[in-house]
Amino acid sequence: xxxxxxxxxxxxxVTLGLLIVIIAGxxxxxxxxxxxxxxxxxxxxxxxGLWIGFNVLGGVAMAAGGFVIASAxxxxxxxxxxxxxxxxxxxxxxxxxxxxxxxxxxxxxxxxIWHPMVMWQxxxxxxxxxxxxxxxxxxxxxxxxxxxxxxLKLGGLKKIIEKLMVPIALFGTLLSVLHQSSLGAVYLIVPxxxxxxxxxxxxxxxxxxxxxxxxxxxxxFVSILSSKFFNHSANMGIFSxxxxxxxxxxxFYLILKIYLLLTGPGAAAAFTGSMxxxxxxxxxxxxxxxxxxxxxxxxxxxSIGGIFLVDILVIGxxxxxxxxxxxxxxxxxxxxxGVRYFxxxxxxxxxxxxxxxxxxLFKLAVKYLNVLSYEEA
Amino acid sequence: xxxxxxxxMTKCNGCRGCQVACKQWNQNQADKTKISPKFTNPVKLxxxxxTNIDFxxxxxxxxxxxxxxxxxxxxxxxxxxxxxxxxxxxFKTKEGxxxxxxERCIGCRYCMLACPFNIPKFEWESISPRIQKCTFCHERIxxxxxxxxxxxxxxxxxxxxxxxxxxxxxxxxxxSENPGRYFNHIYGERRCGSSRxxxxxxxxxxxxxxxxxxxxxxQLDYHAQEQKYARGG
Ligand code: SF4
Ligand code: SF4
Numbered sequence: 001x002x003x004x005x006x007x008x009x010x011x012x013x014v015t016l017g018l019l020i021v022i023i024a025g026x027x028x029x030x031x032x033x034x035x036x037x038x039x040x041x042x043x044x045x046x047x048x049g050l051w052i053g054f055n056v057l058g059g060v061a062m063a064a065g066g067f068v069i070a071s072a073x074x075x076x077x078x079x080x081x082x083x084x085x086x087x088x089x090x091x092x093x094x095x096x097x098x099x100x101x102x103x104x105x106x107x108x109x110x111x112x113i114w115h116p117m118v119m120w121q122x123x124x125x126x127x128x129x130x131x132x133x134x135x136x137x138x139x140x141x142x143x144x145x146x147x148x149x150x151x152l153k154l155g156g157l158k159k160i161i162e163k164l165m166v167p168i169a170l171f172g173t174l175l176s177v178l179h180q181s182s183l184g185a186v187y188l189i190v191p192x193x194x195x196x197x198x199x200x201x202x203x204x205x206x207x208x209x210x211x212x213x214x215x216x217x218x219x220x221f222v223s224i225l226s227s228k229f230f231n232h233s234a235n236m237g238i239f240s241x242x243x244x245x246x247x248x249x250x251x252f253y254l255i256l257k258i259y260l261l262l263t264g265p266g267a268a269a270a271f272t273g274s275m276x277x278x279x280x281x282x283x284x285x286x287x288x289x290x291x292x293x294x295x296x297x298x299x300x301x302x303s304i305g306g307i308f309l310v311d312i313l314v315i316g317x318x319x320x321x322x323x324x325x326x327x328x329x330x331x332x333x334x335x336x337x338g339v340r341y342f343x344x345x346x347x348x349x350x351x352x353x354x355x356x357x358x359x360x361l362f363k364l365a366v367k368y369l370n371v372l373s374y375e376e377a
Numbered sequence: 378x379x380x381x382x383x384x385x386m387t388k389c390n391g392c393r394g395c396q397v398a399c400k401q402w403n404q405n406q407a408d409k410t411k412i413s414p415k416f417t418n419p420v421k422l423x424x425x426x427x428t429n430i431d432f433x434x435x436x437x438x439x440x441x442x443x444x445x446x447x448x449x450x451x452x453x454x455x456x457x458x459x460x461x462x463x464x465x466x467x468f469k470t471k472e473g474x475x476x477x478x479x480e481r482c483i484g485c486r487y488c489m490l491a492c493p494f495n496i497p498k499f500e501w502e503s504i505s506p507r508i509q510k511c512t513f514c515h516e517r518i519x520x521x522x523x524x525x526x527x528x529x530x531x532x533x534x535x536x537x538x539x540x541x542x543x544x545x546x547x548x549x550x551x552x553s554e555n556p557g558r559y560f561n562h563i564y565g566e567r568r569c570g571s572s573r574x575x576x577x578x579x580x581x582x583x584x585x586x587x588x589x590x591x592x593x594x595x596q597l598d599y600h601a602q603e604q605k606y607a608r609g610g
Contacts, residue, residue, distance in 0.1 A: 044424075044495070103485075106485075107484045108482070109482065115481060116463045119464040124465075190491065193490070193493075337421075
């Protein structure tokens with residue numbers, strides 16, 4: 001263990017708080033598994049809610065940093081980003097594990113989660129999504145395994161995997177690009193139900209672009225956060241590099257969204273004052289417009305604090321976007337059929353549980369594995 | 378498919394015999410319901426109710442007239458629910474009905490989201506939940522029997538036994554001969570977001586158009602009112 005890792009305290013007030021959430025959340029998980037869907041507020045005219053929107057769509061988008069950094073380092077040989085490859089891949093791995101766990105919990109028959117692997121229905125987007133979750137989680141497991149293997153003193157195996165890293169990363173990038181877009185494709189089948197501010201034939205593409213945007217910010221976010229918490233020195237060059245990547249993606253996404261707005265429901269639809277238009281404006285201002293303006297100011301772009309703020313905004317904005325598509329954009333249709341949806345306490349608790357669980361998992365990994373001190377190793 | 382439905386709702390008298398016959402054949406439990414202003418009962422389809430008759434009122438020559446529409450699976454030619462299902466639990470039989478194999482289903486509920494008519498329903502209370510929807514009495518069809526609802530219908534609303542092409546022809550004939558009697562649309566012939574039906578042609582009452590907005594679901598604001606009432610609003 002490096003001295004920096006020794007200094008990481010296992011029980012800080014924050015961690016204790018997270019542990020309390022985890023214990024309470026475990027009860028909520030137990031309740032869902034024993035009592036079934038009745039513990040949620042999902043209903044016939046509103047079959048998907050908070051879990052799909054926040055944990056699955058949000059969690060997977062968050063994980064996009066993994067494939068972006070992995071392909072930068074292993075495929076494009078951008079050595080500069082090697083120090084953040086491990087935190088990026090680990091974040092992605094945790095994100096996918098949480099998303100997969102949420103799917104396990106959300107479906108009516110958790111014990112049949114393996115069915116898509118043997119009962120193929122290749123025309124189903126959901127089938128594609130399921131297969132991608134399984135394959136890409138495996139790839140991320142492989143990509144993060146060297147961290148664990150070196151701890152377990154399995155140098156030989158680690159060498160083999162590191163040799164294979166380029167093909168693994170290539171496969172992972174391919175899967176990831178397909179998976180991010182297929183999550184958007186899930187909603188192509190609901191043109192009548194999803195509000196026109198979000199529905200478009202290009203949903204798969206906008207999912208991919210926004211995921212890359214969020215992924216970059218997530219990597220930068222966890223790296224800054226851990227360097228603060230774990231007394232690890234931050235390398236400004238890396239962060240301004242990530243910020244430059246963010247500027248390009250955010251600007252591209254902004255143009256795409258404006259184009260979709262103008263060719264779709266028209267600009268006026270965003271300003272009608274309805275709940276949907278407010279959510280749309282919130283998503284666009286928090287996640288796209290404000291971060292872009294901030295990043296264009298050199299004072300912000302060149303300070304860790306400024307970049308950190310932008311990261312939070314973009315992550316929040318993309319999560320709002322996913323929630324808008326999975327929940328808010330469908331509420332109007334459900335309302336027309338007399339249905340309202342607000343998650344139950346149990347649903348909210350499970351979501352908090354997963355966030356806390358992910359954070360603690362990351363912290364443990366940083367303390368016991370060589371996640372952040374990779375550059376020195 | 379030789380045998381399909383031609384459902385002419387202007388012949389319906391609202392007896393709900395089809396609802397009862399459907400429950401009996403499928404051995405579905407009764408719903409606990411309470412009277413609603415429009416008398417539709419149960420107000421919506423659910424896992425125990427595969428079909429229901431929508432009651433609604435319209436004005437005809439200055440008089441109040443009570444009219445009906447029927448809800449249920451259309452057994453689409455290219456069903457969204459089938460293309461959504463990741464494990465082919467829902468599938469289209471060669472006879473036409475879209476049916477469900479419970480033992481494959483993982484309960485992801487994508488079919489519910491995908492169906493443009495919100496037809497597949499879920500057993501929310503169950504710990505081993507199934508998707509439930511009309512099967513067009515597939516097992517009766519295989520047995521050369523008439524679907525339970527058609528067998529029961531006393532008013533000749535549900536006509537069964539002709540090919541879909543013949544039914545379409547007949548529907549067009551009725552529409553052109555009696556334009557005032559019907560809402561000018563053949564339900565199930567073509568529909569946005571979903572393909573035409575393989576098995577069901579519906580003709581509706583003219584008063585129906587108040588509640589149908591283009592290609593959106595046919596019950597829209599009507600259900601909102603009913604639900605508001607059901608909630609005590
Ligand atoms: S009406 Fe809905 S449930 Fe029935 S076949 Fe069509 S898509 Fe499937
Ligand atoms: S809930 Fe069952 S039937 Fe419906 S899409 Fe999922 S696996 Fe298929």
